[in-house]
Amino acid sequence: MVEKVNYIRYDGRKPDEMRPYQIKTGIFRNADGSAEIKLGGNWIVVAVYGPREHFPKAQLSQDKAILNCRYHMAPYSTSERKSPKPSRREIELSKVIKNALERAILLDQFPEMTIDVYIEVLQAEGSTRVASITAASVALADAGIPMRDMVVGCSVGKINGQLVLDVGEEEDKTGEADLPIAIMPNLKKIVLLQMDGKLTHKEFKEAFELALKGAMQLHEAQIKALMERVKEMEQFGDSR
Amino acid sequence: MMRGFKRGTLIDILRVKEVKKLIHDNRRVGDRDFLDFRDITIKTNVVKKAYGSAYVSIGDTIAIAGVHFDIGTPFADSPDKGILISEGEVLPTASFYVEPGPPTEEEIELSRIIDRGIRGSGMIDLSKMVIVPGEKVLKVFIDFNILNDDGNLVDAASLAAVAALLTSNYPDPDKLLNVESAEELSTVDRIPLPIEDIPITITTAVIDGKYLVDPSLPEEVAADAILSITHTKNDEICAMQLLNGELDYNQLFDILDIALEKSREIRNYVLSHINKR
Numbered sequence: 001m002v003e004k005v006n007y008i009r010y011d012g013r014k015p016d017e018m019r020p021y022q023i024k025t026g027i028f029r030n031a032d033g034s035a036e037i038k039l040g041g042n043w044i045v046v047a048v049y050g051p052r053e054h055f056p057k058a059q060l061s062q063d064k065a066i067l068n069c070r071y072h073m074a075p076y077s078t079s080e081r082k083s084p085k086p087s088r089r090e091i092e093l094s095k096v097i098k099n100a101l102e103r104a105i106l107l108d109q110f111p112e113m114t115i116d117v118y119i120e121v122l123q124a125e126g127s128t129r130v131a132s133i134t135a136a137s138v139a140l141a142d143a144g145i146p147m148r149d150m151v152v153g154c155s156v157g158k159i160n161g162q163l164v165l166d167v168g169e170e171e172d173k174t175g176e177a178d179l180p181i182a183i184m185p186n187l188k189k190i191v192l193l194q195m196d197g198k199l200t201h202k203e204f205k206e207a208f209e210l211a212l213k214g215a216m217q218l219h220e221a222q223i224k225a226l227m228e229r230v231k232e233m234e235q236f237g238d239s240r
Numbered sequence: 241m242m243r244g245f246k247r248g249t250l251i252d253i254l255r256v257k258e259v260k261k262l263i264h265d266n267r268r269v270g271d272r273d274f275l276d277f278r279d280i281t282i283k284t285n286v287v288k289k290a291y292g293s294a295y296v297s298i299g300d301t302i303a304i305a306g307v308h309f310d311i312g313t314p315f316a317d318s319p320d321k322g323i324l325i326s327e328g329e330v331l332p333t334a335s336f337y338v339e340p341g342p343p344t345e346e347e348i349e350l351s352r353i354i355d356r357g358i359r360g361s362g363m364i365d366l367s368k369m370v371i372v373p374g375e376k377v378l379k380v381f382i383d384f385n386i387l388n389d390d391g392n393l394v395d396a397a398s399l400a401a402v403a404a405l406l407t408s409n410y411p412d413p414d415k416l417l418n419v420e421s422a423e424e425l426s427t428v429d430r431i432p433l434p435i436e437d438i439p440i441t442i443t444t445a446v447i448d449g450k451y452l453v454d455p456s457l458p459e460e461v462a463a464d465a466i467l468s469i470t471h472t473k474n475d476e477i478c479a480m481q482l483l484n485g486e487l488d489y490n491q492l493f494d495i496l497d498i499a500l501e502k503s504r505e506i507r508n509y510v511l512s513h514i515n516k517r
Contacts (some may be wrong), residue, residue, distance in 0.1 A: 088348045095345040096482070103486045173317075179480075190487040193467070195480035197360055201496060204477055208492070 007162045010170045011040075018166045018214055023135060023225040025142045026232070033143025035225070037135035040168060041125030044132050046139040050115035065110035069098035071132055073121040093129050100133055100153075100182045100191040106146040115145065126169035127155040133182045133192065138222050142229060150222055151191060153182035154214035156207040158199060163207050165214045179204070181211045185219045255458040263447050269456065275498060277454040277506070282399065282513045284407040291430070292408020294514075296400040298454060300390035305382060305400035307408040307433075310422045311371070312379040322369020322377045326355040328384035328397055335389045353441070353481050354384065354398050357470035360478035361439035363405065368434045371416045378413060391457035394468045394483070398441040399510070406514055408433045438510065439478055440503040441470040444495045446487065451495060453502055460484075465491070469499035473507065 007015050019040030028034040031047035054060040071094045075084050086094075101117060117140070119132045130153025137151040157167035158177040167178055177197030183190055199207060255269075262268060272278065278299030287293035290306035297303075305328075312323055328351045332338045343351075358364070369378040382405065384397045409430035411419075419425055445455035445463035452459055460466060465485030472478050477496070487495075 088343075088352065091345050091348045092352050095349055099482070099484060184486070188489060190482065190489065190492060193480060193482035193487070193492070195477060196356055198472065198476045198478050200476050201500070204496070205493070208489075212489075 007160075009159075009164055009168070011168055013164075013168075015162055015164045016210060016213070018217060019168065021218065021221055023138055023218075023221045025138050025225045025229045031139075031143075033139045033141070033145070035135045035139035035142060037131050037138075039125075039127065039131045039166070041123060042121070042128055042131050043123040044119065044121050044128065044135055046120070046132070046135045047118045048115065048136075048139045048143040048145070049118075050143070051110040051113035051145070052116075054112055054114040060112045060114075063111055064107040065105075065113040065115055067098055067102050067105060067107060067115050067117065069101060069117045069119070069136075070094050071097055071119045071121070071129065073124055073128070077121050077124045093132075096192050096194065097129065097133055097136065100151050101136060101140065103189065103191045104137065104147045104149055104151045104184055105140065106148065109146055115140075124169070126172045127167050127180065129153065130155050130180045130182060130192075134218050134222065138225055141222075141226055149184035149187045149189075150219060151182055152185055152215045152219045152222060153180065153192060154211045154218060155180040156211040156214070158197065158203065158207070163203065163210055165210050177203075177207075179207050179211060181208065181215070183212065183215055185216060256462045259456075259458045259462045260447065263450055263452075263462075266450075268452065269458075274450060275453045275502065277502075278456070280399070280506075280509065282403050282510065284403055284514045290404075290408075291410060292404045292406075292433070294400045294403035294407065296396055296403060298392055298396045298399070299456060300388055301392055301396045302387040303384060303393070303396035303400040304387060305384035305397070305404040307404050308381040308383070308422075309410055309425060310379045310381065311416070311420060311425060312377060314370070314374060314377045318366075319374035320370055321366040322364075323379040324355075324359060324364065324366060324382075325379060326358055326382040326384070326401060327351045328354065328386070328401075330386040330389060330393065333388065334386045338389075349481070349483070350393055350397060353394055353468060353470075353479060354382075354401050356479040357398055357439040357441055358382070358401060358405070361437040361470070361472045363402070363435060363437045363439055365434035365436050369410075369413060371413050376416075378410065378416075380410075389457060391460045392443050392454050394481075395441050395443050395454060398439070398470070399506075402438060402440070403510060403514055405433060406435060406438070406510070437472050437474075438507050439470045439472055440507045440510070441468055441479070442499040442502045442506065443468045443483070444498055446485070446491060446495075451491075451498055453498065467492070467495050467499075469496060469503075471500055471503035475500055475504075 033048035182192035
């Protein structure tokens with residue numbers, strides 16, 4: 001896959017190297033579940049509320065819970081101010097992230113209820129959608145919501161003909177292709193798949209496998225964050 | 241008025257059941273082959289007022305697209321390129337579930353998939369849309385609408401947008417130095433649009449582990465996953481979107497092969513069925 005092993009990226013990384021990452025859970029006292037991810041310069045927080053009663057009543061679903069999901073970027077999260085009003089991009093991403101999380105949550109255990117997932121990107125530095133999903137799934141687990149599996153995302157890009165793992169902001173702007181994916185790592189299911197730019201079938205296969213590798217690394221960080229939270233709760237009780 | 245219904249939630253539950261039952265017996269509604277499209281019609285230059293236009297039907301799904309131009313300022317990061325804007329809506333004529341109003345998340349997703357296919361393939365040579373570099377360029381608008389919804393809106397809208405562009409002319413940028421408004425623009429001599437590629441989008445649904453190209457609305461409702469893939473004329477992938485559901489890893493690669501083969505077939509069909517300007 002990584003033929004040009006000597007290729008060095010704009011931030012000094014090797015092609016198959018992730019940026020430093022850290023996931024924390026239980027960061028908000030009021031939410032039923034919460035998580036934070038730092039991935040390179042990305043800083044994203046997620047709060048989960050619910051399952052709770054659905055309003056308005058006329059639109060509830062009688063056989064399962066409704067999942068609401070909002071991906072939102074703060075105006076100060078980018079170097080040029082972003083209008084706080086949800087852009088078309090943010091609306092599309094909210095939709096694909098919702099589909100990804102919906103696949104994992106056992107929604108049919110909570111008929112007539114709502115689960116709200118609020119994703120706030122406080123600082124953006126490329127690959128925010130997949131980092132958001134990774135953190136959102138940890139926040140859902142923190143809220144004690146039953147799930148079939150965790151959901152974890154990662155991206156691969158192509159820049160100067162080279163495939164690179166965990167696309168940074170510069171690579172996103174100048175690269176030739178971008179492939180964000182999200183998977184359920186234990187069930188081995190793809191739940192988010194988008195592509196931008198141009199890739200041959202051969203490149204796509206390599207890119208996909210590289211993205212899986214990155215996702216599995218982040219999955220370990222998800223588990224670690226949840227284990228830490230469990231330990232904390234054993235020691236101090238639920239401090240939320 | 242039926243308000244608050246989502247796409248597919250009220251469509252004939254029996255049709256969805258029929259779809260699932262048939263597929264279980266390795267059959268499809270209307271005895272259509274799993275890898276076959278419904279009948280496609282393409283009519284170009286249907287709206288004379290636009291610079292280019294197309295009307296496409298795939299089965300009972302109908303899409304229409306029109307091309308327009310205006311004068312604008314280029315983006316700071318691409319001073320030597322024109323601007324491409326493609327947007328679309330599902331019109332209230334399309335089905336009982338559609339209400340007039342701001343675009344839904346599904347409509348925004350649809351628009352952005354079509355946009356990525358056209359942009360990613362480099363279909364239009366935007367460097368030939370420049371009047372004064374860094375100051376004055378042409379803006380290309382591709383507006384599309386769904387007039388009737390029986391599933392596979394992505395392929396229908398994408399085909400309409402591509403066919404409209406293929407038969408579109410544009411105002412000669414060399415004659416636009418003193419032109420400032422869209423009104424003046426419409427009187428300038430037109431030349432053929434610089435077309436570099438023909439991106440073709442193929443949507444495949446997975447139901448019961450089987451692959452169905454060009455899903456109808458009840459098939460979409462019954463689907464475990466729906467994946468749209470756009471290919472260039474050189475067989476590269478230039479856009480991809482998992483519209484719904486979940487996929488096994490091997491299913492992704494099966495669908496990639498199907499989409500590539502079908503894209504070649506549909507591209508040939510498009511080329512032989514559009515009226516050259």
